Each structure stands twice: as C-alpha cells, then as structure tokens.
Amino acid sequence: MKFTGTSSYVATDDLKLAVNAAITLERPLLVKGEPGTGKTMLAEELADAFGARLITWHIKSTTKAHQGLYEYDAVSRLRDSQLNSERVHDIGNYIVKGKLWEAFEAEDRVILLIDEIDKADIEFPNDLLQELDRMEFYVYETDQTIRAKKRPIIIITSNNEKELPDAFLRRCFFHYIAFPDAETLRQIVDVHYPDISQQLVSQALEIFFDIRKAPGLKKKPSTSELVDWLKLLMADQIGVDALREADASKALPPLAGALVKNEQDIMLLERLAFMNRNRR
Missing domain, CATH: 3.40.50.300 (P-loop containing nucleotide triphosphate hydrolases)
Structure with missing residues (x-):
C-alpha cells in the first residue's frame, strides 16, 4: 500500500x-x-x-x-x-x-x-x-x-x-x-483551475506573497484562501491589468476579503502602503 x-x-x-x-x-x-x-x-x-x-x-x-x-x-x-x-x-x-x-x-x-x-x-x-x-x-x-x-x-x-x-x-x-513555494502553488492552482490565465496567476501570486511577507500580520492568507481569491477574480473577470493598478495604488487588492480576515491586518496593510508611498 x-x-x-x-x-x-x-x-x-x-x-x-x-x-x-x-x-x-x-x-x-x-x-x-x-x-x-x-x-x-x-x-x-x-x-x-x-x-x-x-x-x-x-x-x-x-x-x-x-x-x-x-x-x-x-x-x-x-x-x-x-x-x-x-x-x-x-x-x-x-x-x-x-x-x-x-x-x-x-x-x-x-x-x-x-x-x-x-x-x-x-x-x-x-x-x-x-x-x-x-x-x-x-x-x-x-x-x-x-x-x-x-x-x-x-x-x-x-x-x-x-x-x-x-x-x-x-x-x-x-x-x-511547510507552506508551499510559488511553483507548488502554481501546481495547486492548475489542479483547481486548469484553464486559468498564467499571467493572472503570476500577478496574483506576487500580491499574495507580498501580503504574507508583511511584518506583524496577525493571520497570513493560506493556500485555500488563494484558491478562493482566484475563483472570485475569474468570476468577476478581474484581469492582470486591474491587479497591477490595484497593486500600485492601493493597500489591498480587489476582493481582498478572501485573503485578509481581520480589521487589524487591514489597518496594518494600509499603514504599510501609506509609508511606502511617502518614501517615493
């Protein structure tokens, strides 16, 4: 066996x-x-x-x-x-x-x-x-x-x-x-959504790992939450360009409620984004 x-x-x-x-x-x-x-x-x-x-x-x-x-x-x-x-x-x-x-x-x-x-x-x-x-x-x-x-x-x-x-x-x-690396996550996503745009996956993974790396985050988004988020992005037809614009201008990506699950983390990410914008 x-x-x-x-x-x-x-x-x-x-x-x-x-x-x-x-x-x-x-x-x-x-x-x-x-x-x-x-x-x-x-x-x-x-x-x-x-x-x-x-x-x-x-x-x-x-x-x-x-x-x-x-x-x-x-x-x-x-x-x-x-x-x-x-x-x-x-x-x-x-x-x-x-x-x-x-x-x-x-x-x-x-x-x-x-x-x-x-x-x-x-x-x-x-x-x-x-x-x-x-x-x-x-x-x-x-x-x-x-x-x-x-x-x-x-x-x-x-x-x-x-x-x-x-x-x-x-x-x-x-x-x-151990938490999956980017390549393993791609394989997991492909199992769930074999026809998904790879460009969308690449951009979504970049945002996903940026959120996970935020210092002081109370709850890091998980693999299952990434899969849910991608499902919502496809259902609402949110493409790569929309993710890139959101990534550049906002603390949270579209439909972030699938990834970030408490108000402390939302405030933290908004504060970090504000500090990054001020440094530019």
Missing part, C-alpha cells in the same frame, strides 16, 4: 514519504502545518487513492477521549425503564459507538482522521495512547473487548494551538507541511 498522490491533490515527495513511512510502521501520522495547507484534505485524498472508507472525528474543545470509543446513554435507559420498555433489559441498546469503534469493527481497512487534536484538553492525546497503540479497548458495561479487525490508517492533524505530550508524540510519525 503506497501513496503516490492523486490527480486532485498536489503532494510533495516529503509528504508521500511520510505517509508511506507511517503506513509501514503502522503508526498514526501526525500532520502539522498552517491552517489551509491541506492537512484534512490529505486524509480525504488517501481514502480516494486507496479506495477506502474515510471515518472523520472532528475534535472540539469539549471533546473527551472516551467519546471516540463509546458513550453509555444512561438517560435513555432510565426513561425506557420508566416506560416499561423491553429494550431496557439489553444494555447494549444504550451503547453509542464512537469513531474509533466504527473504525475498529470495519471489515476492510479504513482511513481514520482525528482532525485538529490540539483543540481538545491537554490530557486528550494521553487518554488515547493505549487504544491507538494496542488497537483495542474494553467496554465495561457489556464486558467485551473491541479489537481492530483491520488496523486503520490514522491521520491526526494539528494546527499547533497546544503542545502535544511527549508520550503521544513518541507513538506517531510526524510530518510538518
């Missing part, structure tokens, strides 16, 4: 090596990188490349590790007992399977995405150590052990909002998706 990329996802050689190393080692692949660099999409493309089912566990600040295994719905059981329901005699009726359970009981090998693990409590990764290591867990309510029929390929993403515990990191293969 080797990942070689897909026609709709530009994967660098380093990323392909990391994916295949994690598969060989049978360890989760921990992927970090700026938001919008394709971490979540990697799992989707892996599923497409291998013809496998994708099971996604989106992590929130309130998510607990046991929710990925199962939850016991005691409230429903109490209600059914008050209604004298026959279901109450089988406790299994009140076990709600989590995403790990779903992945473990799959007959075929699946892709399990644990998305944005750094959003959860700091103890969350440690609470999953044994389950991800042994590929099994115990259900106390029904006195059964759930073991993985086929070891899933596990992709874990992080935006680096919190440091992850060393014990957890030791059990993962790590890869950092």
Whole structure:
C-alpha cells in the first residue's frame, strides 16, 4: 500500500514519504502545518487513492477521549425503564459507538482522521495512547473487548494551538507541511483551475506573497484562501491589468476579503502602503 498522490491533490515527495513511512510502521501520522495547507484534505485524498472508507472525528474543545470509543446513554435507559420498555433489559441498546469503534469493527481497512487534536484538553492525546497503540479497548458495561479487525490508517492533524505530550508524540510519525513555494502553488492552482490565465496567476501570486511577507500580520492568507481569491477574480473577470493598478495604488487588492480576515491586518496593510508611498 503506497501513496503516490492523486490527480486532485498536489503532494510533495516529503509528504508521500511520510505517509508511506507511517503506513509501514503502522503508526498514526501526525500532520502539522498552517491552517489551509491541506492537512484534512490529505486524509480525504488517501481514502480516494486507496479506495477506502474515510471515518472523520472532528475534535472540539469539549471533546473527551472516551467519546471516540463509546458513550453509555444512561438517560435513555432510565426513561425506557420508566416506560416499561423491553429494550431496557439489553444494555447494549444504550451503547453509542464512537469513531474509533466504527473504525475498529470495519471489515476492510479504513482511513481514520482525528482532525485538529490540539483543540481538545491537554490530557486528550494521553487518554488515547493505549487504544491507538494496542488497537483495542474494553467496554465495561457489556464486558467485551473491541479489537481492530483491520488496523486503520490514522491521520491526526494539528494546527499547533497546544503542545502535544511527549508520550503521544513518541507513538506517531510526524510530518510538518511547510507552506508551499510559488511553483507548488502554481501546481495547486492548475489542479483547481486548469484553464486559468498564467499571467493572472503570476500577478496574483506576487500580491499574495507580498501580503504574507508583511511584518506583524496577525493571520497570513493560506493556500485555500488563494484558491478562493482566484475563483472570485475569474468570476468577476478581474484581469492582470486591474491587479497591477490595484497593486500600485492601493493597500489591498480587489476582493481582498478572501485573503485578509481581520480589521487589524487591514489597518496594518494600509499603514504599510501609506509609508511606502511617502518614501517615493
């Protein structure tokens, strides 16, 4: 099982090596990188490349590790007992399977995405150590052990909002998706818009990287935001000349709301443009 990329996802050689190393080692692949660099999409493309089912566990600040295994719905059981329901005699009726359970009981090998693990409590990764290591867990309510029929390929993403515990990191293969260079971005744009004007792409990339290089920027525009911006430029038929004029006379390019997402950055870019004009 080797990942070689897909026609709709530009994967660098380093990323392909990391994916295949994690598969060989049978360890989760921990992927970090700026938001919008394709971490979540990697799992989707892996599923497409291998013809496998994708099971996604989106992590929130309130998510607990046991929710990925199962939850016991005691409230429903109490209600059914008050209604004298026959279901109450089988406790299994009140076990709600989590995403790990779903992945473990799959007959075929699946892709399990644990998305944005750094959003959860700091103890969350440690609470999953044994389950991800042994590929099994115990259900106390029904006195059964759930073991993985086929070891899933596990992709874990992080935006680096919190440091992850060393014990957890030791059990993962790590890869950092560096921000793409101009040539890689061109390839990504070509995948999304094969008929786009290359002159437009060149001018848009120049403006895009100028914004990213602005000192003190709170949120740098991401790859996905560049793709959105180009889509808007084409939809509104804004050509190269309009971008060049805007670049020379204004702090922000047309439809900049696709790239710049907060007022502090808008004010910063306007201030930098004002200072540059005064130096001329």
